[in-house]
Amino acid sequence: MARWLVLSDIHANLTALEAVLQAAGTCERVVCLGDLVGYGPDPNEVVDRLRALGAVCIRGNHDRVASGLATAEDFSPAARVAIEWTRRILREDTLAYLRGLPAGPQQLDGVVLVHGAVTDEDLYVYSPWQAAEQIQRSPGLITLFGHTHLQGGFQWRAGRIGLISLPTTAGQPVAEVVFDDAARYLLNPGSVGQPRDGDPRAAFAVLEDGRGVEFWRVAYDIRAVQARMAAAGLPESLILRLSFGR
Ligand code: ZN
Numbered sequence: 001m002a003r004w005l006v007l008s009d010i011h012a013n014l015t016a017l018e019a020v021l022q023a024a025g026t027c028e029r030v031v032c033l034g035d036l037v038g039y040g041p042d043p044n045e046v047v048d049r050l051r052a053l054g055a056v057c058i059r060g061n062h063d064r065v066a067s068g069l070a071t072a073e074d075f076s077p078a079a080r081v082a083i084e085w086t087r088r089i090l091r092e093d094t095l096a097y098l099r100g101l102p103a104g105p106q107q108l109d110g111v112v113l114v115h116g117a118v119t120d121e122d123l124y125v126y127s128p129w130q131a132a133e134q135i136q137r138s139p140g141l142i143t144l145f146g147h148t149h150l151q152g153g154f155q156w157r158a159g160r161i162g163l164i165s166l167p168t169t170a171g172q173p174v175a176e177v178v179f180d181d182a183a184r185y186l187l188n189p190g191s192v193g194q195p196r197d198g199d200p201r202a203a204f205a206v207l208e209d210g211r212g213v214e215f216w217r218v219a220y221d222i223r224a225v226q227a228r229m230a231a232a233g234l235p236e237s238l239i240l241r242l243s244f245g246r
Pocket of ligand 1: 009060147149
């Protein structure tokens with residue numbers, strides 16, 4: 001089967017995206033689970049790169065707000081400042097692309113793609129009980145999700161939910177999960193552009209259809225991104241958090 005590069009929550013961080021593409025090597029397909037823009041300094045460049053790769057993308061909440069399909073009323077003050085900046089610098093063609101992104105769930109060769117959850121594109125799935133419900137409601141055996149910026153996921157087997165725990169040691173890939181034919185999976189590649197699990201390295205996953213999934217982390221030049229954010233006048237809190245992965 002094909003090797004799929006699974007990305008989510010890139011958040012306009014081109015430097016992290018380039019590091020991920022280099023580390024991942026050749027993949028037959030690139031999928032992105034939403035939040036291409038917001039927070040970071042490179043929204044047009046990230047969208048250009050994904051379009052050039054022919055990536056299959058669904059929308060996230062930041063893409064919806066950036067393209068004017070929703071308001072920023074639920075956003076934190078820093079996120080709102082960043083999305084307003086994003087709106088000002090988006091090119092017309094980038095805006096049209098973001099506005100045209102489909103909502104999840106979408107199916108691709110039987111794999112289900114969602115931003116937040118199967119039942120609600122904006123729902124954050126953190127807990128095992130939420131994951132159990134989402135897996136049972138998913139039309140596919142493998143569901144890919146993002147939105148929480150936390151790498152890992154859940155396995156459902158014989159009526160029990162299990163957490164996929166990843167080792168915290170450095171190295172690539174971080175972890176490999178070989179699929180059990182009797183199980184269903186809800187998998188989160190983590191965030192490329194703004195990880196929140198305490199590891200500042202860019203997160204992504206490689207799905208080998210029918211076989212398993214690899215969870216990866218890759219270092220990138222965080223300072224270069226922070227310098228561009230500062231030059232753009234983006235909020236200090238968003239700049240600082242990249243250093244900590246929080
Ligand atoms: Zn996000």
